[in-house]
Amino acid sequence: MAKSQVSMKVNGKAVEALVEPRTLLIYFLRDELRLTGPHIGCETSHCGACTVDLDGKSVKSCTVFAVQANGADIRTIEGMANPDGTLHALQEGFREMHGLQCGFCTPGMITRAYRLLQENKNPSEEEIRYGISGNLCRCTGYQNIVKAIQYAAAKINGVPFQEAAE
């Protein structure tokens, strides 16, 4: 089958490639661009481990063809740190609040939480839980992921983080 030319911006860098139309975006990112931060978990649109930010939307890159992303602006976990190399507030939050154990879901969680905080600067716990409902974690029970996102929101908003009493 004829290949298609695609060009897109990934983590700020222009990328051009020839892809088979059936190539899923997750494979393009991992196998062609060697960006192995986005993970392949379920591969059936459920787990969210493959989540990337695409033109201001959180998407499951296992359910998008690379050709559909032609012209898009994509950000993966590899593009999340600050330009000076320090951790993004979300990355810091996940470290400080123990928002991960095995870490497999973390790139998807952080990428999704990034868009959530872009749309809602100060989400309630309920809004966070609803907002990350497309991302599964089998280790943490989510409690510390919610705290990590609250930590990041507080840091971005320049207010002290207050951990809720349990």
Added chain:
Amino acid sequence: MIPGAFAYHRPTSVKDAVGLLARLGDESRVLAGGHSLIPLMKLRLAAPANLVDLAGIAELKGIRADGNDVVIGAMTTQHELIGSDLLAGKVPILRETSEQVADPQVRYLGTLGGNVSGGDPANDMPALMMCLNATYHIAGKSGERRVAARQFYQGTFVTALGSGDVLTAVRIPVPPAGHGYAYEKLKRKIGDFATAAAAVVLTMSGGKVASCSIGLTNVAATPLWAEAAAKILVGSTLDTATVKKAVAAAEAITAPASDARGPAAYRTKMAGVMLARALGRAKARARG
């Protein structure tokens, strides 16, 4: 999971899309948000030789008021439905239902047109469209036509849409001001398809039901419009005895499969429970 090979087409107008589909024939499929079709392709349950992506067609986007209707472009996403103030004011049950479709990532890409046109009775929007008496605008080889949602669904994955057709827009008559509404969905977990769900839109006058429409999700081979059940309620105060009769009438038209979501008898009963809950919430929201 690697889908079968296909050629990718990205027309920029409905006319070009219809022309492409006519030229490519039965081996082609329309691609909207992709969140029904791509999973099927990954499982090789669908293996079209050609995909005609509608994402580049600007005229398929957007939400507008047109007289007493709202017209929603087929490529409008669930995320955009939720964010629309126009819809929140005129047809608020759309937001309530969209918020229960799948999960955030799916809603960013999943479209209204894709949701209603595939003929999957597990999708939430088809029963809602029947409840609202929506009309689908369809472009095909022989021009444009309109089909009522209530006439559209013929069987599981079988609809009035032909292979060369493109669903371009959904037209919804705006329910009267002060109407009550609710979409009640029972699901095993967030993001799941419904075990059973019920959509209700009603109006009240002097404490009695003046009009009522009911749609049921995922309890038959097609989405269901529960016309007889709704008729029983008109003129009542939604008293317990009448609601019980209407619930029985709704349950009577269901024919769910026994599957991982439960045995058929359970799902039928849950359709009744969802309907009773939706009626209660719709009444509480209605004025008049």
